[in-house]
Amino acid sequence: MLKILKYSFYDLMRSRWSYVYFAFYLLLGVVLLFLNNDLSKAVITLMNVIIVLVPLIGTIFGVMYYYNSKEFTELLLAQPLKRSSIFLGQYLGVAISLSMSLILGLGIPFIFYGLFMSNAIWDFSLLLITGTFLTLIFTALAFNIALSNENRIKGFGYAILLWLFLAIIYDGIFLMSLIIFEDYPLDKLSLIGTMLNPIDLSRTLILLKLDISALLGYTGAVFKQFFGTNFGLIISFSALTLWVVLPVLRIAMKAKKKDF
Amino acid sequence: MIKIKDLYKRFGKNEVLSGLNLDIGEGGIFAILGPNGSGKTTLIKCLLGMVIPNNGAISVLGENIKRGSDYRHKIDYLPQIANFPNNLRVKELITMIKDLRGKTNLDQELISLFKLEPFLDKKLGNLSGGTKQKVNLVLTFMFDSPLVILDEPTSGLDPISLLRLKKLIQAEKAKGKTILITSHIMSFVEEISDEIVFLLEGKIYFKGSITELKDKTNQPDFEHAIASILTENHA
Numbered sequence: 001m002l003k004i005l006k007y008s009f010y011d012l013m014r015s016r017w018s019y020v021y022f023a024f025y026l027l028l029g030v031v032l033l034f035l036n037n038d039l040s041k042a043v044i045t046l047m048n049v050i051i052v053l054v055p056l057i058g059t060i061f062g063v064m065y066y067y068n069s070k071e072f073t074e075l076l077l078a079q080p081l082k083r084s085s086i087f088l089g090q091y092l093g094v095a096i097s098l099s100m101s102l103i104l105g106l107g108i109p110f111i112f113y114g115l116f117m118s119n120a121i122w123d124f125s126l127l128l129i130t131g132t133f134l135t136l137i138f139t140a141l142a143f144n145i146a147l148s149n150e151n152r153i154k155g156f157g158y159a160i161l162l163w164l165f166l167a168i169i170y171d172g173i174f175l176m177s178l179i180i181f182e183d184y185p186l187d188k189l190s191l192i193g194t195m196l197n198p199i200d201l202s203r204t205l206i207l208l209k210l211d212i213s214a215l216l217g218y219t220g221a222v223f224k225q226f227f228g229t230n231f232g233l234i235i236s237f238s239a240l241t242l243w244v245v246l247p248v249l250r251i252a253m254k255a256k257k258k259d260f
Numbered sequence: 261m262i263k264i265k266d267l268y269k270r271f272g273k274n275e276v277l278s279g280l281n282l283d284i285g286e287g288g289i290f291a292i293l294g295p296n297g298s299g300k301t302t303l304i305k306c307l308l309g310m311v312i313p314n315n316g317a318i319s320v321l322g323e324n325i326k327r328g329s330d331y332r333h334k335i336d337y338l339p340q341i342a343n344f345p346n347n348l349r350v351k352e353l354i355t356m357i358k359d360l361r362g363k364t365n366l367d368q369e370l371i372s373l374f375k376l377e378p379f380l381d382k383k384l385g386n387l388s389g390g391t392k393q394k395v396n397l398v399l400t401f402m403f404d405s406p407l408v409i410l411d412e413p414t415s416g417l418d419p420i421s422l423l424r425l426k427k428l429i430q431a432e433k434a435k436g437k438t439i440l441i442t443s444h445i446m447s448f449v450e451e452i453s454d455e456i457v458f459l460l461e462g463k464i465y466f467k468g469s470i471t472e473l474k475d476k477t478n479q480p481d482f483e484h485a486i487a488s489i490l491t492e493n494h495a
Contacts, residue, residue, distance in 0.1 A: 003360055014347065071343035077310045078339065079360050080332035259271070259311040 001085035001092075004076065008093025011072075012065070018097055021057060025105025033113050039120035040210070043127055046106065047206045050131050051199055055138040056163050058098060062142025063159045065094045067152050077260055084252040087143070091251060095139040099132045106131075126209050130202040133240045137198050138163070140247035147254045170197050187222040194223075195236070198243045205236055261286045261407060261438045262307065267316035269302055276302045277313070278462035289429065289439045291449045294459030295490055300442045301340060303459065304409055308337055320407065333361070338400040340411040340442075346385030350376065350395055353384060357399055370398040373424055390416040401428065408432060408439045414448055426452060450482045458486075460493060 012018050028049065032042040069090065076086050106128065115121055142159050149155040174193050178186055194200045208227045226232040262284040269277040276299045284290055292300050305311040307318060309325055309332070317324065323331045344353060354367055371377060374394040379387060387395070393416045400408070410429075414422055429452060433439060443449050449456070456473055458466040466473060466489070470482055479485040 007356060011345070011347070069345065072345040074310070074339065074343060075345075075357075076360070078308050078332065078335075078337045079357070080329050081360065082329050257312060260305070 001082075001089045004081070004086055004089025005092045005096070008065075008069070008090045009097055011069070012093060012097040017061070018101055021098065022101040022105045025102055026108060029106045029109035033109055039110070039113065039115065039118045040123065042110075043120055043123045044210060047127055047203070047210075050102075050127065051134075051203050051206075052167055054102065054131050054134045055167060055199060058095070058135045058138030059142045059159045059163045060156075061098055062091075062094055062139040063146045063155050065090070066143055066146035067155065074260055083255045087147075087251050087255040088248065091140060091143050091248065094143075095136050098135045098139065102131050102135065103128050123206070123209055126206055130205060130240075133244065134198060134202055137240070137243045137247070140244060140251060143251050144247050144254065147251065147258065166197055166199050171200065174200075191223070191226055195239050198240060201236055201239060205233075261321060263317075263319045264303075264307075265317045267303075267306060267318065268314045269299075269306060269311060270314055276462055277306070280316070280459075280463055282457065282464055282467070284438065284440070284457075286438055287433070287436050288454040289433055289441060289452055290455050290457055291453035292440060292442045292457045292459060293449065293486065294465075298459040299462050300459055301411060304337075304411055304440070304442065307409065308332065308335065334405050334407055336400045336403055336405045336408045338396055338408075338410045338413055340415075344384040344392065344395070346383065348384050349381055350384060350387070351380045353395070354399065354402075357402070361403060364402050364404070366404060367398060367402045370401055373428070374398060374421060388416075390418060390421070393417055394421060397425065397428075401432070404435075406437055408437055410439065410441045412443055413441060414443060414445055422448075446483045446486060458489065460489070465489065465493075 028046070029042075032045050033039075036042040036045065073086065073090070077083070110124060115124060141162060145158045145162065146155050149158065174190075174197075177193075178190065181189075194204050204223060204227060208224055227236060262282065264280060264282040267277050267280040267282075268275070276297075280299075280303065282303075292303065294300050302311055306313050307320065307325070309329065317326075319325065320331050321334055325331055348356070354371075358364060358367070371380070374397060376391070376394055376398065379391055379395075384392065384395070393413075397413065400410070413425060413429075417425060426448075429439060429441075441449070441453065450470060453470070455469055456466065457464060458473075466476065468476075470485075473485050474480070474482065477485040477488045479488050
């Protein structure tokens with residue numbers, strides 16, 4: 001698996017898109033720091049961008065890479081390699097190179113700005129950790145979609161729909177349900193609802209770490225009580241890990257049964 | 261060498277292989293023939309584990325292929341359409357495959373046999389179909405495995421490369437290897453193969469030497485013998 005990972009990683013590192021993605025984050029980091037002139041504020045703005053953009057890029061890149069490397073995959077399948085290691089190697093190659101672009105692209109400007117000497121370092125690390133989690137999750141979901149759809153157009157369509165649903169529509173439905181059932185106690189429901197969507201979960205985690213939960217009103221207090229504790233933090237990261245593990249397992253299962 | 265029992269494969273509603281039984285002994289050149297869509301490529305891909313059969317058992321060199329991927333160390337496979345990652349150079353591709361499968365020194369010999377030296381630093385996407393096929397051949401014959409599977413090896417090759425390929429196949433046979441070939445070029449098949457395996461509607465219709473086939477169909481030459489099978493069954 002490591003050899004496949006190595007080749008997929010090199011392959012992506014040589015492609016223009018990794019650099020574009022890296023340069024975009026570099027630019028974003030520099031511009032935000034220049035405009036905000038303050039690390040913590042830059043982290044908040046960054047969060048809003050990352051929470052939406054990272055899943056989108058992960059999904060698109062994942063689907064694109066799978067379909068583009070079909071020939072390579074077929075070549076590998078005839079070699080004495082396990083199927084699961086071929087696909088997991090490719091998946092990790094994509095996910096790791098995307099995460100690297102994110103971490104380096106944002107990390108470099110922040111380090112130069114004096115991140116290590118400020119107390120925003122933990123907020124910033126949390127941002128990068130959730131960003132990496134989101135990359136791992138959405139690339140895995142994208143591979144799942146691509147493995148199940150021979151037709152590229154359909155694959156792309158489903159991938160975009162998935163992103164749209166989790167990034168936007170889910171929030172809408174969630175909010176509607178809160179309004180409809182406003183006469184009932186909703187703190188448990190909203191906690192669970194947040195847990196089930198990795199994007200919401202990441203956003204909540206960062207928001208609470210940034211101590212702006214007062215903006216969230218009463219629910220914010222409940223959330224603070226839950227996510228603010230170590231127990232809540234462990235549960236949240238377990239949920240994120242589960243969101244990585246389950247799709248990855250399905251990649252391995254699906255790959256075993258597929259015809260090429 | 262290869263034992264296939266009751267092999268079934270369906271793609272959706274289309275049954276491609278329906279209860280195929282085949283025994284292939286050690287050594288010699290076997291041509292797998294059949295009309296378009298008769299399941300030749302599916303059969304080969306089943307052998308390689310790329311297509312997973314609905315039913316049946318396949319063993320290669322006494323090893324059940326369901327048991328893992330290591331048996332593929334003993335197979336060299338030439339795919340029908342040479343699809344390579346386009347942004348890789350020829351040299352890099354060869355090094356990569358060597359890295360994945362193990363060391364070999366045969367690649368230099370093969371590269372000079374097919375006169376590929378000027379192309380080593382070119383990207384695979386920029387190569388012509390015939391040159392790609394030559395790269396494909398180098399990758400296939402590089403590892404000296406006891407079983408060689410060639411799916412349409414002649415496609416895109418110029419006459420001189422074709423001659424070299426024939427020589428190469430004969431040399432491999434002389435080493436005692438088992439070679440499976442599919443091809444639609446009957447003269448090539450007739451010249452090179454020891455035995456014919458004819459597939460029809462997902463089953464083996466005929467297995468034997470070319471002389472036996474001519475006797476069976478009462479036809480004086482090989483091409484007509486094949487044609488008569490097809491007209492008899494599809495008329």
